[in-house]
Amino acid sequence: xxxxxxxxxxxxxxxxxxxxxxxxxxxxxxxxxxxxxxxxxxxxxxxxxxxxxxxxxxxxxxxxxxxxxxxxxxxxxxxxxxxxxxxxxxxxxxxxxxxxxxxxxxxxxxxxxxxxxxxxxxxxxxxxxxxxxxxxxxxxxxxxxxxxxxxxxxxxxxxxxxxxxxxxxxxxxxxxxxxxxxxxxxxxxxxxxxxxxxxxxxxxxxxxxxxxxxxxxxxxxxxxxxxxxxxxxxxxxxxxxxxxxxxxxxxxxxxxxxxxxxxxxxxxxxxxxxxxxxxxxxxxxxxxxxxxxxxxxxxxxxxxxxxxxxxxxxxxxxxxxxxxxxxxxxxxxxxxxxxxxxxxxxx
Numbered sequence: 001x002x003x004x005x006x007x008x009x010x011x012x013x014x015x016x017x018x019x020x021x022x023x024x025x026x027x028x029x030x031x032x033x034x035x036x037x038x039x040x041x042x043x044x045x046x047x048x049x050x051x052x053x054x055x056x057x058x059x060x061x062x063x064x065x066x067x068x069x070x071x072x073x074x075x076x077x078x079x080x081x082x083x084x085x086x087x088x089x090x091x092x093x094x095x096x097x098x099x100x101x102x103x104x105x106x107x108x109x110x111x112x113x114x115x116x117x118x119x120x121x122x123x124x125x126x127x128x129x130x131x132x133x134x135x136x137x138x139x140x141x142x143x144x145x146x147x148x149x150x151x152x153x154x155x156x157x158x159x160x161x162x163x164x165x166x167x168x169x170x171x172x173x174x175x176x177x178x179x180x181x182x183x184x185x186x187x188x189x190x191x192x193x194x195x196x197x198x199x200x201x202x203x204x205x206x207x208x209x210x211x212x213x214x215x216x217x218x219x220x221x222x223x224x225x226x227x228x229x230x231x232x233x234x235x236x237x238x239x240x241x242x243x244x245x246x247x248x249x250x251x252x253x254x255x256x257x258x259x260x261x262x263x264x265x266x267x268x269x270x271x272x273x274x275x276x277x278x279x280x281x282x283x284x285x286x287x288x289x290x291x292x293x294x295x296x297x298x299x300x301x302x303x304x305x306x307x308x309x310x311x312x313x314x315x316x317x318x319x320x321x322x323x324x325x326x327x328x329x330x331x332x333x334x335x336x337x338x339x340x341x342x343x344x345x346x347x
Contacts, residue, residue: 022286022329022332022333023286023300023329025328025332026304026325026328026329026332029324029325029328030048030304030321030325031045033321033324033325034048034311034317034321037317037318037321038315038316038317039316040315043314043315044311044315044317047307047310047311047314047315048307048308048310048311048317049307051306051307051310051311051314052303052306052307052310054310056189056190056191056192057191057192058192058306058310059189059192060189060190060191060192060193060194061192061193061194061306062299062302062303062306063189063192063194063198063299063302064192064193064194064195064197064198064263064264065302065305065306066198066201066295066298066299066301066302067197067198067201067256067259067260067263068093068256068257068259068260068276068279068280069276069279069280069283069298069301069302070201070204070205070283070294070295070298071201071204071252071253071255071256071259071280072089072093072252072253072256072276072277072279072280072281072283072284073280073281073283073284073287073294073297073298074204074205074208074252074284074291074294075089075092075248075249075250075251075252075253075256075280076089076249076280076281076283076284076289077208077212077284077287077289077290077291077294078208078212078221078245078248078249078252079143079245079246079248079249080225080284080289081212081218081221081222081225081245081289082221082222082224082225082241082242082244082245082246083224083225083228083238083242083245084133084136084143084242084245084246084249085143085144085147086129086132086143086147086246086249086250086253087143087144087147087148087151087277087281088128088129088132088147088148088150088151088154088250088253088277089151089253089276089277089278089280089281090151090155090273090274090275090276090277090278091128091150091151091152091153091154091155091158091273091277092125092128092129092151092154092250092253092254092257092277093125093253093254093256093257093260093273093276093277094154094155094158094257094268094272094273095121095124095125095128095154095158095254095257096121096122096124096125096253096254096255096256096257096258097121097257097258097260097261097268097272097273098121098158098161098162098176098257098268099117099120099121099124099125099254099258100117100118100120100121100122100254100257100258100261100262101117101121101166101176101179101261101267101268102166102176103116103117103120103121104117104179104180104183104261104262105176105177105179105180107183108179108180108182108183113183114182114183114184114185114262117183117258117262118255118258118259118262121254121255121257121258121261122251122252122254122255122258123251123254124254125250125251125253125254125257126247126248126249126250126251126254127247127250128150128154128250129147129246129247129249129250129251129253130243130246130247130250131146131150132146132147132150132246133242133243133244133245133246133247134243136242136246137238137239137240137242137243138239143246147246151277155271158268159270159271162174162175162176162268162269162270163270166268168267173267173269173270174269174270175265175267175268175269175270176267176268177267178266178267179261179262179266179267183262184262184263184266185197185259185262185263193263193264195263195264196263197259197260197262197263197264200255200259201259201295202295204252204255205291205292205294205295208252208291209291209292212291217241217244220236220241221241221245223236224236224238224241224242253277253280256276256280257273260272260273278330279301279326281330282301282326282329282330282333283297283298283301285329285330285333286300286301286329286333301326301329304322304325304326305322307322308321308322309322
């Protein structure tokens with residue numbers, strides 16, 4: 001027993017140390033890539049590292065870009081703690097955004113319905129994710145496959161609606177009509193697009209943490225995620241919890257899309273959610289599936305994207321550098337997470 005406890009403690013320390021080293025190694029890789037790919041590496045380093053903090057516009061936009069990453073990571077964490085993994089984030093973000101936008105356009109003259117539109121979009125995404133949870137609970141289908149396939153089916157349907165019945169012919173963008181002013185979230189750091197949605201994200205980080213570690217259902221999620229067989233023999237309804245966890249995961253992704261519409265884009269732009277699902281998963285991996293660590297990890301990933309964009313605008317550095325660093329972070333985080341999961345199962 002003493003050896004098992006010592007092994008578990010060592011695994012936890014190793015995992016925490018790995019999460020600290022991953023950002024450091026990633027930054028070193030970033031510096032190396034800049035020296036290799038840039039003709040003016042020191043100028044590029046300046047714009048990459050300090051560009052997002054040069055003015056209110058850049059700083060606010062960087063913070064705003066972290067909001068959907070926070071919600072996406074929370075969605076991944078909820079599902080993961082219950083023993084599932086939701087890979088349908090992009091479709092669920094897109095669906096939540098579209099339903100929120102459609103509701104906001106329908107009730108445009110009643111500003112109070114902005115919250116209703118946000119809830120409706122979130123619930124629709126949650127329902128789509130719950131289908132995968134139900135299939136896993138009923139027929140033991142792999143939720144990785146079902147969430148991904150359903151997402152791949154949802155995206156072209158939303159694209160058809162955006163480019164067809166809901167297309168705004170008065171804009172050069174391929175998007176729906178803009179929602180009314182009274183349906184939009186208030187800006188808090190002009191002239192950037194940072195809005196009140198960031199406070200909603202902070203609140204949900206706290207709520208998810210309290211739910212997972214201070215409620216009975218959250219405890220059941222964590223027990224089932226650690227050992228489903230033990231949870232089942234302990235009287236926990238693991239099948240119901242699987243469906244509920246996937247529904248909650250989808251709702252959080254839907255909130256990411258809805259807040260993007262009400263606070264940032266004010267419309268649904270075609271394929272705007274591309275990459276958000278994987279970015280949310282990356283943030284969750286860096287955070288070690290801990291809600292308390294989601295906010296700094298989301299800021300870190302948003303800073304990398306913002307730095308790459310500003311460096312590209314001022315020095316000609318290819319924006320793909322950010323994708324390379326993200327892929328490297330994803331690889332390291334996934335390897336560490338898999339090692340930790342295998343260690344727990346072995347114990």
